[in-house]
Amino acid sequence: MVDKRILASFSGRLRNLFSKSKGSTTTRNLKVIFHDFPGGVEGFELIARFCYNNGKIDITASNIVLLSSAAHFMEMGFHGDGKLNLTYRIEKSLEEIDSWSWYELLLALKHCQDLLPNADTKFILEKILVCLIERLALPGVASPYMPFSDDSFEFSCDKRSTDSTKNYSRETWWFEDLLFLNVDLVDKVINIMVFQNFDHDKICKFLFYYRRSRFLGASPAEKCRITEVVINLLSLLDRSSLSCKGLFDILRVASSLKLRKCYHNKLESLIGSQLDHATVDYLLVPSPPGKDYSYDASLVSRLVKTFLLESSSWLSMSQLNKVARLMDSYVAEVSPDPHLRPSMFTALLMVLPDSTRQCHDELYQAIDMYLEVHTGLSREEKMRVCRALNYEKLSTDALKHLALNSKFPSRLAVQSFNINQQFKINSLLSNTHDSLDVKQYLYAKKKLNLSTETTVKFEELQLQGMQWRVVQVEKICRIMQTQMGNIVTKPRLSSSGNARYLPKLCS
Secondary structure, eight states: OOOHHHHHTTOHHHHHHHHHTTTOTTSTTOOOOOTTOTTHHHHHHHHHHHHHTTTOOOOOTTTHHHHHHHHHHHTOOOSTTSTTOHHHHHHHHHTTGGGSOHHHHHHHHHHHHHSOOOHHHHHHHHHHHHHHHHHHHSTTOOOOOOOOOOTTOOOTTTSOOHHHHHTOOTTTTTTGGGTTSOHHHHHHHHHHHHHTTOOHHHHHHHHHHHHHHHHTTOOHHHHHHHHHHHHHHHTTSOGGGOOHHHHHHHHHHHTTSOOOHHHHHHHHHHHHHTGGGOOHHHHOOBOOTTOOSSBOHHHHHHHHHHHHHHTTTTOOHHHHHHHHHHHHHHHHHHTTOTTOOHHHHHHHHHSSOGGGOSOOHHHHHHHHHHHHHOTTOOHHHHHHHHTTOOGGGSOHHHHHHHHTOTTSOHHHHHHHHHHHHHHHHHHHHHHHHTTSOHHHHHHHHHHHHHHHHTTTTHHHHTTTTHHHHHHHHHHHHHHHHHHHHHOOOOOEEOTTSOEEOOOOSOO
16 A cells, blocks of 8 residues: 555646545545556566655666556656756656666667557657667677566577578677567667668668578568568668668568558669679469469569569669570470460560660570470461571571571471571671682672572472471582682782782681
8 A cells, every 4th residue: 555645746647647536535544556558567666766765766678667657647847957857857768878888778679569558658769779779780789688687578699599690790699689579669669760870781781681580480470560660671772782682581471461552663663773792593483373384474564564663774684684584595495384374485585675685696596495395386376486586696507597497487497497598698708808809709600699599489399398498598608619729810910029829728
């Protein structure tokens, strides 16, 4: 039993309550019951001790949050600026927060998290967070490893697992110490860090670490909330600080959670901006539930489009080439999938501009595999799939293979044959041009034109006799080379009067 008059002399709330009951016959026996007193019995005992000791109390990091919350509840800030004004005393104590140890900051932060928020606890929380982040930003700061005796609150910095200790470093020692924070408090911490220009690389690593650690034992709803907050916070960071692997880890988990669409879009935007750092293993994300194809090709197509859109202002050709090689590897992985629709496969082939690839051989191989698996495609569907090929960027071997490839539409086989032969002709002309005079060059070109004329009616014949025609053209080339090699001009006098001969074309 406490003396209500003593408490009322310090508490504005009790004073107002008793003044309303003044003159009542039951005032003396009036009972006051607080169902929502901050900190329950412990909080009330602190207030009673302050009142009974006439304002004498030690305000420390371990009780300042609870005292502040209880003082706000009991309206104990009307005594001016003296020792009897508990609110004033608390504010003065907070001025010494820079001298608190790391453990004291964490302990006060834990109490802020446990108590229902009010105006006073929010003020203290802000002070604690700012001080804690400034402490972390100090150069050369390392883990304090301070012992403590509060059995009700054990920080991970004192009881670290063997696995965690292996990966401990001077930069990340505080990660485990902040794992007790709920996701709302983490949101506050990171926002302050970003505002204070804290190292974005460290923030990113902490967020990935926090998500993985807090997922253990969490419910689906908690996982969803944690993931959404982490995605939102990652979007505040410089893109260069993000880990492509970490983002794909979140993506794989997010597919099984009921994230809101805006967070899915944010995550894809973050990944798209880092796509030139990805490997093909990252892209092999399983298809959504209920889909019969193996991998989520639609997702990859969206990521590439995002990469082109998000990074358009600063993309270099080397980055584009990286993504092109990545996509070549990806289409090679998904091409054997019998359930992958032609429209989606075509979208993957054509999602990047033609200029990003110097060679189309890998695309050709992927299309060849796709047509081998999807034998039931119509001619029109095959033509749409093959539109992605630039025949001028195919090697001679690929063109030869395509010309004899019955899986491809015959028109394309003829086109590749003609291009291949034209390559041979151009190559031969370029090799002979330097060795012959004009008359001999025109003679060679006339002879070589015979090989191109033999292909005029080739499209009408389609693939009939393809192998025979290849042999004939190669035979013509060999005959020409022999003839050119045997052509020797008549002796001609040089300016010095001496006879000279033109060199042979081929040895």
